[in-house]
Amino acid sequence: MARPERSNSSNQKATNAPLQAWAVNHLRTFIGSLGFLSRNALSSFMTIAVIAIALALPAGMYVLVGNLNTVSDGWDNSARISLFLKSGVNTDQARQLADKLEKYSSIAEVKLITSDQALQEFTRSSGFGEALKALGSNPLPNVISLLPVINSQKPGQMQGLLNELKNLPQVELAQLDLQWVKRLYTMLEIANRAIWIIASLLGIAVLLVVGNTIRLDIQNRREEIEVTKLIGATNAFIRRPFLYTGFWYGLGGGILAWILTSLAIMMMDDDVSRLSSLYNSSFQLAGLGFSATLNMIFGSCLLGLGGSWLAVSRHLHEIEPS
Amino acid sequence: MIRFDNVSKRYPGGHEALSGLSFHLPRGKLAYLTGHSGAGKSTLLKLVALIERPSRGNIILDGVNLANVGNRKVPYIRRNIGVIFQNHHLLYDRPVFDNVALPLVIAGYTHREIGKRVRAALDQVGLLNKERAEPITLSGGEQQRVGIARAIVHKPPLLLADEPTGNLDPELSLEIMQLFARFNQVGVTVLIASHDLALIEQMGAPMISLKQGMLVRDGVKETIHGQA
Numbered sequence: 001m002a003r004p005e006r007s008n009s010s011n012q013k014a015t016n017a018p019l020q021a022w023a024v025n026h027l028r029t030f031i032g033s034l035g036f037l038s039r040n041a042l043s044s045f046m047t048i049a050v051i052a053i054a055l056a057l058p059a060g061m062y063v064l065v066g067n068l069n070t071v072s073d074g075w076d077n078s079a080r081i082s083l084f085l086k087s088g089v090n091t092d093q094a095r096q097l098a099d100k101l102e103k104y105s106s107i108a109e110v111k112l113i114t115s116d117q118a119l120q121e122f123t124r125s126s127g128f129g130e131a132l133k134a135l136g137s138n139p140l141p142n143v144i145s146l147l148p149v150i151n152s153q154k155p156g157q158m159q160g161l162l163n164e165l166k167n168l169p170q171v172e173l174a175q176l177d178l179q180w181v182k183r184l185y186t187m188l189e190i191a192n193r194a195i196w197i198i199a200s201l202l203g204i205a206v207l208l209v210v211g212n213t214i215r216l217d218i219q220n221r222r223e224e225i226e227v228t229k230l231i232g233a234t235n236a237f238i239r240r241p242f243l244y245t246g247f248w249y250g251l252g253g254g255i256l257a258w259i260l261t262s263l264a265i266m267m268m269d270d271d272v273s274r275l276s277s278l279y280n281s282s283f284q285l286a287g288l289g290f291s292a293t294l295n296m297i298f299g300s301c302l303l304g305l306g307g308s309w310l311a312v313s314r315h316l317h318e319i320e321p322s
Numbered sequence: 323m324i325r326f327d328n329v330s331k332r333y334p335g336g337h338e339a340l341s342g343l344s345f346h347l348p349r350g351k352l353a354y355l356t357g358h359s360g361a362g363k364s365t366l367l368k369l370v371a372l373i374e375r376p377s378r379g380n381i382i383l384d385g386v387n388l389a390n391v392g393n394r395k396v397p398y399i400r401r402n403i404g405v406i407f408q409n410h411h412l413l414y415d416r417p418v419f420d421n422v423a424l425p426l427v428i429a430g431y432t433h434r435e436i437g438k439r440v441r442a443a444l445d446q447v448g449l450l451n452k453e454r455a456e457p458i459t460l461s462g463g464e465q466q467r468v469g470i471a472r473a474i475v476h477k478p479p480l481l482l483a484d485e486p487t488g489n490l491d492p493e494l495s496l497e498i499m500q501l502f503a504r505f506n507q508v509g510v511t512v513l514i515a516s517h518d519l520a521l522i523e524q525m526g527a528p529m530i531s532l533k534q535g536m537l538v539r540d541g542v543k544e545t546i547h548g549q550a
Binding site for chain 2: 232
């Protein structure tokens with residue numbers, strides 16, 4: 001049997017290279033914590049899936065609202081004012097008014113839709129042709145559609161023009177088509193805020209899920225923690241595997257959330273293109289985007305780390321060898 | 323190596339486990355700590371390993387007053403002590419090798435270095451062929467020897483053993499005690515708590531005897547004075 005030998009120099013070998021020891025320990029824990037997760041594959045996956053679903057929900061809403069924003073982006077530039085003329089105004093008078101309006105500096109484009117044109121268009125597109133014929137006379141008014149010059153610096157200008165047009169004697173009704181766009185924007189703003197509120201709440205949920213999972217891990221490994229403390233493990237050493245585990249939960253959850261969101265977009269993409277082709281638009285559903293994906297995964301890692309930190313700082317010091 | 327200076331330990335609830343204990347175990351010595359259960363043997367070892375703190379008095383370990391060791395420094399003190407328990411305290415979710423390697427992993431040794439040292443330690447306790455075995459498949463004596471290998475793998479200058487032969491038959495107990503004696507021969511200071519007086523007498527090393535938390539006999543002092 002080999003003789004045990006006592007030497008101080010060999011003890012110092014480890015302590016002389018604290019940086020190396022630190023790096024070795026980190027690398028070992030980095031891999032070791034992955035091994036721990038793979039040994040408990042099912043429960044690890046369930047934790048990761050919970051995180052992923054919690055993150056995919058706001059991410060999906062974010063994508064949806066983002067797409068609505070791009071769809072509606074061009075609309076305020078095409079805000080048109082429709083002037084419905086009084087029924088007593090005939091086509092010639094309407095044409096004169098259109099010529100007059102064309103000289104306004106605040107109006108970029110004027111288009112007259114006579115009642116006859118409107119009727120033809122309506123008959124063709126609505127399918128109510130027969131019913132309209134039965135009416136005998138044309139119920140539709142002459143309409144002047146105009147494109148105002150948009151000056152975003154002076155939002156009041158549009159309202160002024162609208163009032164001026166309203167007061168023209170030939171005009172029955174002046175309608176700014178922008179109103180509903182404004183409403184949509186307001187709704188999108190509300191939706192955006194709602195997403196952040198939901199995302200914050202679900203973020204806290206992720207924090208708690210990871211924290212609770214790590215807390216159970218700590219309890220299950222109580223004896224191991226006691227023994228390692230007894231043979232000289234520092235708190236940092238004991239904390240490390242749990243922090244790494246939390247980090248892996250976060251990373252896995254973030255990546256899975258991205259996959260879920262992408263899958264959902266892919267599943268909707270066909271329907272959306274069919275819908276947009278009905279509107280003669282070539283609109284394509286946009287995904288989460290590179291930076292948003294990166295942010296989500298990074299945030300998820302932070303939440304995982306934060307959750308495990310919470311658990312570790314609360315429960316680890318309770319375990320002391322006795 | 324270990325010096326107790328008028329040390330008392332009172333547990334919450336009023337039970338006084340040690341009262342006014344003073345003794346000195348010089349470097350390189352082996353001594354047995356004896357006494358009935360409840361005499362304070364385990365408490366004494368816990369105070370040395372910084373598992374408990376004394377209520378009064380000073381403990382000097384290797385020139386360091388343990389009263390001045392903050393909680394953050396405790397792990398580094400413990401790394402210089404090999405502790406052996408009656409119930410082994412092995413981790414049953416990993417093979418023998420990983421159990422023995424634990425102190426080296428904590429100290430951040432490289433993979434290669436760990437392999438070398440773990441095999442050397444297992445060789446010293448005669449379990450070289452068991453490194454891949456699961457601890458649960460080993461006999462009580464073998465498990466105890468795995469615990470000893472773990473305590474000596476990082477070559478600490480001090481070994482503490484709390485009833486290391488408590489669950490073993492006489493023959494195995496003798497083997498374990500002889501193992502400790504061999505470590506002592508190469509300079510390791512060893513303190514073994516045991517109530518097996520017959521075995522201790524057979525080994526012929528000095529005894530520190532406790533009774534109800536007080537020193538009744540300091541064999542180490544006697545031997546030093548006897549030599550002087």
